[in-house]
Amino acid sequence: MRVKVLKRTKKGPVFDLLSRRAEGRRKPMPANLTPEAQAKLAEYSEAKTVEAKIRALEEFLKVAPKHKGAENLLYWARRRLAELKEQLETEKKKRKGGRNPFVVEKEGAAQVVLFGIPNSGKSSIIAATTRAKVEVSPRPYTTLVPAVGMLPFEDVQFQLVEAPGVAPGVGWVHRSIGLVRNADLVAIVLDLSLNPIKQYNYLKNLLEESGISLKKPEGRVEIVKERAGGIKVAIMGELVDGDVEDVKRLLRAYGIHSATVKLVGKVSLDDVEKAILGTNQYKPSIIILNKADVPGAEEKVKEFLEAYDGEAPVLVVSAKEGKGLEELGSTIFKVLDIIRVYTKKPNGPKAEKPLILKRGATVEDVARSIHSRMVEGFKFAKVWGPSAKYPGERVGLDHQVEDGDVIEIHYKG
Ligand SMILES: Nc1nc2c(ncn2[C@@H]2O[C@H](COP(=O)(O)OP(=O)(O)OP(=O)(O)O)[C@@H](O)[C@H]2O)c(=O)[nH]1
Numbered sequence: 001m002r003v004k005v006l007k008r009t010k011k012g013p014v015f016d017l018l019s020r021r022a023e024g025r026r027k028p029m030p031a032n033l034t035p036e037a038q039a040k041l042a043e044y045s046e047a048k049t050v051e052a053k054i055r056a057l058e059e060f061l062k063v064a065p066k067h068k069g070a071e072n073l074l075y076w077a078r079r080r081l082a083e084l085k086e087q088l089e090t091e092k093k094k095r096k097g098g099r100n101p102f103v104v105e106k107e108g109a110a111q112v113v114l115f116g117i118p119n120s121g122k123s124s125i126i127a128a129t130t131r132a133k134v135e136v137s138p139r140p141y142t143t144l145v146p147a148v149g150m151l152p153f154e155d156v157q158f159q160l161v162e163a164p165g166v167a168p169g170v171g172w173v174h175r176s177i178g179l180v181r182n183a184d185l186v187a188i189v190l191d192l193s194l195n196p197i198k199q200y201n202y203l204k205n206l207l208e209e210s211g212i213s214l215k216k217p218e219g220r221v222e223i224v225k226e227r228a229g230g231i232k233v234a235i236m237g238e239l240v241d242g243d244v245e246d247v248k249r250l251l252r253a254y255g256i257h258s259a260t261v262k263l264v265g266k267v268s269l270d271d272v273e274k275a276i277l278g279t280n281q282y283k284p285s286i287i288i289l290n291k292a293d294v295p296g297a298e299e300k301v302k303e304f305l306e307a308y309d310g311e312a313p314v315l316v317v318s319a320k321e322g323k324g325l326e327e328l329g330s331t332i333f334k335v336l337d338i339i340r341v342y343t344k345k346p347n348g349p350k351a352e353k354p355l356i357l358k359r360g361a362t363v364e365d366v367a368r369s370i371h372s373r374m375v376e377g378f379k380f381a382k383v384w385g386p387s388a389k390y391p392g393e394r395v396g397l398d399h400q401v402e403d404g405d406v407i408e409i410h411y412k413g
């Protein structure tokens, strides 16, 4: 059996939630919504409470057009509604002191949700890589509430959470998707004793229908609603399929008449629409092809890699034999794009536990994550490690830190 870590960078088509219905049209516009439906959507995005959001979405679904053009929007609305109802349920239980097992509090450096069909080996992966006692069984639907284990990687730990297996028709699909939504990373677990390409497409589409994209966006849309002053649009990158007027029209169609819109990088009108609706969220991912020990697995791995056009790293493993999982921690670490920084007091030893920060973080981010007083009273910092020109270099708040840095912050206060 060959065990390998592969990274594919080939770009593929974007299977965007709302773009399919816009196919063939140069300038995608909202799904020909009636003013009534538009008003309900606007009400939804304005709503402050879960209850109000649910009410607005329910009313939107009543008045929304049922034609083909609105199909994806309807999908999104139904799924969002299911998630909101779930959230409401959780809040109610919390008030009563109960606990929703589908809400898993984060622990460790990051939360990683294992997402796959029943029996794909999610529990086996947790059993093989953590000390958690989880139930593994040839019977599908064994794990019905999220199973959790801590995966050690060097001096940090990642929290692995098994989302109960998803399949057409099972009742907890949106709960498992909700787990993915809240995670820092999703590990897509595919079963090599079945067809991995089919599984991947099914899982990816499920997430996309819920507004979760596995593809890193090329640009960013920021919308800040204002009380008055009309719509101002700043294109700081490229709007690939329209102009400023199209953006304004789109916002007005959703009942937004005053806002500041910033387009950064490469974006489309579809991206603007998703930003208005809040329907698109990028989730970093890795792919785990499990059961590499079964006959015919090698051929399926090859076929999968040929068909796969995403950018996530692919791990080929056998949880049963405990093979290929040595790279799991380092792969998660890389995809999360995080760094570890160790603080120290003057003349003291470096902290045992690192602070976890996003790559690109500065001394200011380090200081702020400890205490805002450190920023306000900041005098200077000393750095040892990869980002320092020499050991103990004196730096300011805007100095960028790197993985493995040790930092000593001097401040008044
Ligand atoms: N041959 C082989 N079988 C495996 C491997 N990993 C898991 N299995 C088997 O697949 C079955 C399902 O494994 P689980 O770990 O319970 O799968 P799961 O994804 O947690 O399943 P649910 O909780 O029911 O959704 C068990 O019989 C495992 O022994 C593997 O790498 N190779």
Ligand SMILES: [Mg+2]
Binding pocket: 122, 123, 124, 135, 136, 142, 143, 162
């Ligand atoms: Mg399981």
